Amino acid sequence: MxxxxxxxxxxxxxxxxxxxxxxxxxxxxxxxxxxxxxxxxxxxxxxDAGGPPHAPPALPAVSTAPYTPPGASASPSAEGPRMSRSRPVRLVIPKIGVNAPFTDLAIGASGMLDPPPADDTNLVGWYARGHAPGEPGTAIIAGHVDTKTSPAVFAGLGELEKGDKFHVTRADGSRADFVVDDAESFRKDDFPSDRVYGDTPQAQVRLITCAGAYDRKARDYTENLVVFAHLV
Structure with a gap:
């Protein structure tokens, strides 16, 4: 063969x-x-470059009615340091290199808090009809974690830990100094609104942005990162 x-x-x-x-x-x-x-x-x-910029969490209408934490008095009085009301001008967080101006945020037609403008990577917003940072109550400060083109003002917010400090300069020339109590991420479908937005007798601040995995179908992050802090 x-x-x-x-x-x-x-x-x-x-x-x-x-x-x-x-x-x-x-x-x-x-x-x-x-x-x-x-x-x-x-x-x-x-x-997802084709999606919308990643806004801070969609906040429900924030009530300014007094919130009584579990175990507290039903008629809380002001406790701890306090300042008179004054518009915030600038947020400075040395640890993560934040030095950003403020813009006013309002609740939109959807009943949610409108986010800061999407095209400004160095801008934070505060709920202007709520408490101002430094006065008794819970002040809400929100910022983008990123935009369509780059990381944004709160890209490093997750690095903050208990004991870290930041401050807010105010329109009356004063400065409100805060210390971080905690930083936690919550799923958007299980967000503890009372804990985050509820009013307090102390001067407190919540720094809020998006976190978690990015859901391409919903074009949004799955979690919200919240930094809890109080005036010192």
């Missing part, structure tokens, strides 16, 4: 064919890289 000859190796491609293969390989690599950057926002995260 005749034995079949071994398969011959492919001849070396001509120079023009080698150049063509190189060009095609480069184009495929560039296309793959562009796709990865588009899906991650150019920074390796879960950002």
């Amino acid at each position: 005749a034995v079949s000859p071994p398969a011959l190796p492919d001849p070396e491609p001509a120079p023009s064919r080698r150049r063509l293969r190189t060009v095609v390989a480069v184009l495929w690599t560039a296309a793959a890289l562009a796709l990865i950057l588009n899906l991650t926002g150019g920074r390796g995260g879960s950002f």
Whole structure:
């Protein structure tokens, strides 16, 4: 029986064919890289460049009625340091390099607190009809974690820990100094509104932004990060 000859190796491609293969390989690599950057926002995260900017959490209408924490008196009196009402001008958080101006936030037609403008990466908002930072009660400060193009003012908020300090400069020239009590993330479908938004007899602040995984279908993060702090 005749034995079949071994398969011959492919001849070396001509120079023009080698150049063509190189060009095609480069184009495929560039296309793959562009796709990865588009899906991650150019920074390796879960950002969807085609989605809306990631706003602070959708806040329900914040009541200014007194909130009594469990175990507290039904008629709480002002406790701890306090300041008179004055508009916040600037938020400074040295640990994470935040030095940002304020804008007023209001509750929109949906009944939720409108977020700060989406195109400004260094801007925080406060619920202007609620308590001002420094006066007795719970002041709400919200900021973006990122935008369509880059990380935003509260990108590093998750680094804050109990004992960290920050301050708010105010329109009357005073400065309200705060110390962090806690920082927690909550699922948006199980958000403890009373704990976060409920009024208190002390001068307290909540710093709020988005956190958790990015839900591409909903085009939103799955959690809210809340930093609890009090005036010192």
